[in-house]
Amino acid sequence: IKCSEGIDIFADGQDDGISANEGMQKLQKRFRALDGIAESCSDQAKKSFKPLLDNTNQVRKVQSALSVLQRVAPLLQVPSLMRQHIENADFSSVVKAYRKVLVIDKDHCDVDLLRYVRAKATESAQEARSDLELILADETSSAGSLLDAIRDLSELISLLEGEDSDDTANKPKTGDGKTPRAGSTRPGTFSIDRHIICVRDYPPAMSCLLLQISHFRSLVEKHISATEALVDRIFRGEGADGSPHAGRESASDLSSSEHSSSQRSRDKRWKIDVLDTRVDATSKAVNLAKNWLPRLLQIGLATEEAEKRRIARKSRSGGNQGSESEKETTSRSAFELFKTIVGPALMRLHEHAAFCALGVSNQGSAYKIGATFGRSSAERLRAILQSPLPPTQTAKCALELAVLAEAIQEANDAMISIRPETNNEKAGSKKMKSYHSPLEKCYALASDVVVMIERRVCIYSFDACSRKLAANASGNGTFDGASFLACVQKLSDDLTRPDECATEVEKGCVLVVTKCCEGLTNYVKDRSDAARLRVVAECADALNTIIGDVVREVSYLTNDQSETLETSLSSVVSTLEGEMFDVYLESVKKNVESCARLGLIDEGESTTRTKADEVTPFPPYLAASFLSIVRCRAQVERALREATVRNAEGNGSTYLFLALQTASDGIVENICLELKAKLTRIRPTKADSYASHLQFLINTLKKYLSEETLALASDTRRMLLSKAGAKRHGPEGLSGLENLERLGRVYVMCLNE
Numbered sequence: 001i002k003c004s005e006g007i008d009i010f011a012d013g014q015d016d017g018i019s020a021n022e023g024m025q026k027l028q029k030r031f032r033a034l035d036g037i038a039e040s041c042s043d044q045a046k047k048s049f050k051p052l053l054d055n056t057n058q059v060r061k062v063q064s065a066l067s068v069l070q071r072v073a074p075l076l077q078v079p080s081l082m083r084q085h086i087e088n089a090d091f092s093s094v095v096k097a098y099r100k101v102l103v104i105d106k107d108h109c110d111v112d113l114l115r116y117v118r119a120k121a122t123e124s125a126q127e128a129r130s131d132l133e134l135i136l137a138d139e140t141s142s143a144g145s146l147l148d149a150i151r152d153l154s155e156l157i158s159l160l161e162g163e164d165s166d167d168t169a170n171k172p173k174t175g176d177g178k179t180p181r182a183g184s185t186r187p188g189t190f191s192i193d194r195h196i197i198c199v200r201d202y203p204p205a206m207s208c209l210l211l212q213i214s215h216f217r218s219l220v221e222k223h224i225s226a227t228e229a230l231v232d233r234i235f236r237g238e239g240a241d242g243s244p245h246a247g248r249e250s251a252s253d254l255s256s257s258e259h260s261s262s263q264r265s266r267d268k269r270w271k272i273d274v275l276d277t278r279v280d281a282t283s284k285a286v287n288l289a290k291n292w293l294p295r296l297l298q299i300g301l302a303t304e305e306a307e308k309r310r311i312a313r314k315s316r317s318g319g320n321q322g323s324e325s326e327k328e329t330t331s332r333s334a335f336e337l338f339k340t341i342v343g344p345a346l347m348r349l350h351e352h353a354a355f356c357a358l359g360v361s362n363q364g365s366a367y368k369i370g371a372t373f374g375r376s377s378a379e380r381l382r383a384i385l386q387s388p389l390p391p392t393q394t395a396k397c398a399l400e401l402a403v404l405a406e407a408i409q410e411a412n413d414a415m416i417s418i419r420p421e422t423n424n425e426k427a428g429s430k431k432m433k434s435y436h437s438p439l440e441k442c443y444a445l446a447s448d449v450v451v452m453i454e455r456r457v458c459i460y461s462f463d464a465c466s467r468k469l470a471a472n473a474s475g476n477g478t479f480d481g482a483s484f485l486a487c488v489q490k491l492s493d494d495l496t497r498p499d500e501c502a503t504e505v506e507k508g509c510v511l512v513v514t515k516c517c518e519g520l521t522n523y524v525k526d527r528s529d530a531a532r533l534r535v536v537a538e539c540a541d542a543l544n545t546i547i548g549d550v551v552r553e554v555s556y557l558t559n560d561q562s563e564t565l566e567t568s569l570s571s572v573v574s575t576l577e578g579e580m581f582d583v584y585l586e587s588v589k590k591n592v593e594s595c596a597r598l599g600l601i602d603e604g605e606s607t608t609r610t611k612a613d614e615v616t617p618f619p620p621y622l623a624a625s626f627l628s629i630v631r632c633r634a635q636v637e638r639a640l641r642e643a644t645v646r647n648a649e650g651n652g653s654t655y656l657f658l659a660l661q662t663a664s665d666g667i668v669e670n671i672c673l674e675l676k677a678k679l680t681r682i683r684p685t686k687a688d689s690y691a692s693h694l695q696f697l698i699n700t701l702k703k704y705l706s707e708e709t710l711a712l713a714s715d716t717r718r719m720l721l722s723k724a725g726a727k728r729h730g731p732e733g734l735s736g737l738e739n740l741e742r743l744g745r746v747y748v749m750c751l752n753e
Contacts, residue, residue, distance in 0.1 A: 075101055076117055082124035086131060091152040094128045097121075098159055122160070129156055130187065133199045136208040137190045139215040143295045146208055147302055153204040154306065193218035203310070205303035206334070212299055213337055216292045217345040223288060224352050227281040228373035234273045235381045237266065274384050278356040279393045285353035286400040286407075289346065293411040296342060300334040300418045307333075334418050339438035346408070347442045348372070353404060354449040357397035359386045362455060367448045391460035395494070398453045402496045405446035412439040451500040458501050461487055462508025466515035473519025477531060479538040481546030484512055488550055492557045502558040506565050509550060513542075513569050517576040524580065529587050532580045533639035536655070539577035540644055543570060581646070581655070585662045588632055592666040595624040598674050598690075619693055625667040629701075632663045657704070664704040668697055672716040679719060688724035691717050 069076070078101045085093040101121040104114045132153040135141050141149070188199035192214040199207040352372040361369045374385045389397060415437040437443075465487040472480045488509070495501060520538065524531045551566040598621050633656065640655040675682070675690055682690065694717045698710065705713070 079117060079120035079124055082121060086124065086128050091128055091132055095152055095155045098125045102159060125156060125160055129153065133188050136199060137211045143298050146299060150204045150208050150302055203306060205306040209299045209303045209334055209337055212296060213341045216296060217341060219288060220345050220349045223284060224373055230277055231274055231374060234270050234277060271384055275389060275393060278389065279397060281356040282353050282397045282400050285349055286404045289349055289404055290407045293407055297411055297414050300338060303334040304418050343438040343442060346439065350442055350446055353401065357401055358453055359388050362452050365452055391464060394453065394456050394460060398457045401450050401453055405450045408439060408443045408446045412437050412443045415439055451497050454495050454497060455501050455504045458491060458504040458508055461491055462512055466512040469512055470515040470519035473516045474522040477520065477523040477534045479516055479542045481542060484546065485549050485553060488553045492553065498557045499559050502561040505554055505558055506562045509554060509565060510568050513572045517572055520576060529584050532584045533635060535580045536577055537639045539573050540640060542573050588659060588662050589666040592628045592663050593670050595628040597621055622693060629660060629663045632659050661704040664701040665706055665709045668705060668709050668713050672712050675716050679723060682723060684724045687720045691720035691724060
């Protein structure tokens, strides 16, 4: 059919009606034919293209589904990601992943897949919650991991609020070597040393604090029990692991003497082992407190901050009062836990450490040490447990107890940050002034114990130093000031409370000096004057240098509390120095007395000179006297040096001057006394010579002669001049004066004057 034909048909039909009807029928017929052809084509097309159309529809559906899956892919991956993070213990990522699936509304979501994803994510979240609770209950977890677990568990619990708990997800898990559960009926329940704690009854921070405090209390009791068990095994002759000692043998295999010797060795061995066990127990107790106190304080601070945030949220929201009040009844204050649990446990631990380190209190101490174990043990064992430790072990325990006291002090100072804020708001300033830390009593005990053991350290140190210095003094005749000063300096480094040990330090210094002086006294027994001068020299050095250095170091150590120490030490040393030098001066007097003898005196007049008088240029008694003075000078210079000043005199006189003064006075005094005694037998001419000799002595030794000796010499010379009368200044007298001048020059050269 063509358009032109249709138009012609319509045109032809306008003139004739009949032909028009025929044309219309023809046209309709053709239209029907065309419709049939179209329907046939359509049916054929449907039959031919139906698989292609079906495939196209399916592809469109798949593409639509893929686009939907691509949009929700992060949500679908959440359960598997959460399981991976749980296996890697990355609970922060678990919380972040679980927060993503919360966009799925479990009540109004019609997509089963998304509801399934949320259910699986909730199961993983419950599993992560159980693992976090295990971390909170694990005593080996570090403080950082505990704080992270508290944060993650708090966020996870806030996200899980309103979720239906799945029985399978809430079933308790095995600890795999960690703290066991109390039962399988209620998740989050743990049993620590017969104390049952349900984590889900408290906020995460509070539950962690409860669990860790329970662990600390349990460890304290276990440590004390283990120490007692070990001591009992040692006393029974067993080793630390319960096995018998290798040295324990059958009595039938040994002779009687060998058996008695072996028995004594075993008795000594177990005592030493018990003392070593006490030291080890002290060190373990200190490590336990040092490691756990900061850990508990960090958790306590986190608990208090979490409680403040909870109160702030409650005040801002103002709703849900019923659940918040219920939470308030189940929660406890961190400050209260420290007061009721940590304080008593720490006090018991410190009492145990004090008992192991000290055994018994010092005399006069206000604090009395009680036994923390071994009350029902044998009497011999109790005697060893309650006896002071040897010096070396005491010094080691003193350092440990000082560390413990420092840790308790830091914890005590940090407790103010854990104090509940509500108490301050209600009580006001007066209440704040009356605030008492739960650890204050324990810190006072720690300070007393440290002072007590450091006083023992002072006593032991000075006792060992005194024995060492006494041995050196009695054997070598030396005052070992370097060791003395080193002892004081070591105490200055070791003592943490030297102000409290000022009395012991002062008494110890006096003891050391006293023992050293006793050793020097023993050194000079059955020895010559050189030994006495050596002791005098050591005392002089001590007075001039050592005593001052020690007093200065002690003053720094005790904060200028030992004002009388220098006087006490100087008095002890000066007493020995004075005694030894006085004995030496007496010896000098005796020696010069034998040298200053005039010899035989001729009573008759003689005009002829003997050959001996011509040969001998110097008077024998003068030469011997000057020789004794030179010898005395050499001894003093060798021992004390020329410029050493004797402090005991107080006038700046040197030891050399005092020795020469004693020798000179002794010589002149002995000569004068002998001349007076023999004056009646002396010839006038000889009297003139003796007067010249005496004048020579006065002129030569006037630097060292005392006023009394000078007066005696002048009086004796006048008596001799009166005896000589007119027989003076003869040839014999002139030659004698020349000889005296030569003798004086020799004396000056010998004395280097």
